[in-house]
Amino acid sequence: MTRRVLGWLTGLGILVAVLGVEATANQKPTKKQPENPRNAAAKPAPVLKLGNPDDHGIREADFDAVRKILQKAVDDKTLPGASMILVHRSEILFKEAFGDMKVDQPAKLASDSKPVAATVVMIVVDQGKLRLNDPLTKFVPEFKGTKVEKATVRQLLSHAAGIEDKFTGGWPAANTLAEFASAVAKQGSFRLPGQYRYSSVGIDLACRCAEKAAGRPFEELMNEFLCKPLGMKDTRFAWGGDAAAVPVEAHQRGEGRYVSGGGGLESTLDDMAVFYQMHQNGGRYGDKQILSKKAVTEMHKKQVHLPGGGAYGLGLVLEGPLQGGVARMYRHGGALGTVCFGNETQQFVGIFFSQAGGEKSAPVVRKVNKNVGELLLRMR
Helix, strand or coil, rough: CCCCCCCCCCCCCCCHHCCCEEEEECCCCCCCCCCCCCCCCCCCCCEEEECHHHCCCCCCCHHHHHHHHHHHHHHCCCCCEEEEEEECCCCEEEEEEEEEECCCCCCCCCHHHHHHHHHHHHHHHHHHCCCCEEEECCCCCCHHCCCEEEEEHHHHHHHHHHEEEEECCEEEEEECCHHHHHHHHEEEEEECCCCCCHHHHHHHHHHHHHHHHHCCCCCHHHHHHHHHHHHHCCCCCEECHHHHHCCCCHCCCCCCCCCCCCEEEECCHHHHHHHHHHHHCCCCCECCCCCHHHHHHHHHCCCCCCCCCCCCCCCCCCCCECCCECCCCCEECCCCCCEEECCCCCEEEEECCCCHHHHHCCCCCHHHHHHHHHHHHHHC
């Protein structure tokens, strides 16, 4: 399938920048986490539950302004539909849909897939099967002799590997992730690694590295180690290679169908809210340690500068003041008009879905953003 995935919010501090307000500088140092990320003895972390706005210092009617903004966007045909969930201190205070969208309807995430895919890659790092500083050529030797032969997994996850979303003859046609990676090596457009250049294919290649290192299809890794323990039952790859057509010998090598961690997922409000709550909890959700605190910190740590200011971590755009290079506010957006963000300082998670495209959604998001930001200042 030919597709160019655009990160329409990557360079824009739209949601978290406003909702973040001031990040506290008085964060207490955390104790060193054990190497085993699945420490069952650790204290359970917050899980999502329904909440009452009154308990957070606001009223349910205070969300009427948000409702009016989203309904007007539908009525004037700016958006065919939209849905949104807002979470404060692990309690769901707002979850509604407008127009042709429903609150439980899966939406195509486009580039909002990147944080999810990067998290799965980091799970493989936690398992000791992959290192962030491993070279790309360790897993895809076809890149030897190219400008990017010294690119690392870390650079793939932070858009600094020098691999662009440009190909001779269009997006490579491949049935397996291994075939796709090989095709990129032959057809891709490369620059020397080290400088930020937004690239969905870089995330896809990181997925292949994780797949190769673990000896299991990336899709299988995501389902077993992320989606199943978090109950993300509606998160899946919406497009990619034909699983039934993957050759037997490829299966035997632990290879799976081509899936795009850079832009191929679909998910629901609930699933993505759980995912960002897990990140906000330092990799833990309830009694399940999905990702070690060390790995979460690395994802939230500045890896590269963004053009025009700001920073990018591993699969996440970072916002607000950094403490020791680590952000407490992080987000991503997708070209189809989705925005997901987490704010550890205010213990806030928000997920916004539309499928109208980023350019149409952005003005609506800004209006909602302003209103929610004012509410957040009043919450306790």
